[in-house]
Amino acid sequence: MRDLEQTLREELAQLADEVVDGAPLAQRARTARLRRTRRLVGAAAVAVLVAAGGVGVALRASDSGAPPTGGAPTVHASDDAPAVPVGYRLEVWQDVGVDVPSIWGWGGAPGGCVTGPTVAADGHRLTAGERADGVLLGYVGRPIAQGGSCSSAPPPAALSYVWLGADVPVGRVHLGGDRIQETRMVAGVAVTVASADAAVRERVLASAHRVALDACPARLSSPPDPSGRDAGGFVPVSLQVCAYASVDGTAASATTDGYRLLYAEQLAAGPATDLVDAVADARPLGQYSCFGASGGEWALLHVVGQGDRSRDYVVDLSCPSIADETGLQHRLTPADVLPWATGGVNAVLHANPLIEVPGVLIGD
């Protein structure tokens, strides 16, 4: 047999010759960049309109723990709840919301498994190299107890961050240079901001306020049963993703405090439609109650449809299945996960079997 390494060198060079060049990739990159920027600005503008107009995702000045009710996610903005500024997005931890720059990523915070950034603003997981070399300007950290590989390494110097619910005392800490870390308590939750830019610090801290999302209660004693209020002809309008974990970071039991809201995200009609279609297409697995045997993390997917209809799907991260509105379990596939496993979800739901070990639970 020929020398293996030499064979690889020769044959890889031959294979590389197969590629056809000439595609205007620089131009395509510019166009994609422009489109993405416009989308961010557009989304933020929509958020402003939503908050101002009273439709869309919810901000409510209360600490209601009512379960999901179905129907359109209602907006209940407190009188002093600020509109989300252009270029910012709303980040929610339990019943506290904070506006953060849209280009920031997501990650962990003190009291959790990882302290630094783990996911970029476009939703891709950062490599160790990316975490170290500062491809991000900032990130939103949450003290997530669970995780694949824990690290107490501090975030890269010069990186701005917001920590929600972190184990940090109230006050200011000088981090060196112009960087200052400031922590305030908002509705019983520590909100910590670090940045060299005083305006950014103040803007983020000032935006912190109590929120209540109708579809995503801040705390639940157990994963809700899937539910739906439609009788065919369901036309999705939007999708609210609510990510939960048990308070103690382990499988919840009757002796624990149940589950807390880690993250919430409002998605548009496209992902909502994709999810509904994909679940309908996914092979049914039976009526067994997989989601009831929670391993500690799960997602509630609240799909709002036309005509005050809605569906709640539930995904227990310890199960390779998704429960539809009737409780029927369907096979978990890329098609029924990709529509909602976006953005910060990938930073807070670490036990996601699809994200961590794709192929093991999909396919065969």
Add this chain to the structure above:
Amino acid sequence: MDVGVSDRLRPVAVPSFDEWVAARVVPLLRFAYLLTGSQSEAEDAVQGALERALAAWPRVSRTDDPETYVRRMIVNQHISVWRRWRRRVSPVAVVRETDTAGDPGEEVAAREAVRRLCAMLPPTQRAAVVLRYYEDRDYAEIAALLGCAEATARSHVHRALRVLRGELAKEDEDDA
């Protein structure tokens, strides 16, 4: 006379994004093609990496080696779980028509074995093999690009070699 002005303080000629891409896009595309095994996925990977580089070009262009930055982005994109998912539900290893005139049978078999190898390897192993045997990178560079330990990079390459050895042995058995 520039006495007292160190070279470090001289303004550095920074290429524009378009100039840099024009000069480097072909090798980047070839690299991405070996990683992904598909023309369209290679273009997507390079485009995505360039989009990120464009967003941070003032900083990236001043680094010693912007190409390393872009290649790392390509590798990351290749390894990302979304692409793994797509690969798992896509047909693999499309066998192309190749001009075999004059090619000894052994060489053709080896080419197809390498193609199959690339299609079946997990993304990180595949990236390690391409970096090692196409790019001629040493293990420290591979580790830096993959964001792993040097020993892990070695392990990826050695495992891939084991698979290739098995593939070539199968070819020999079939020919016998």
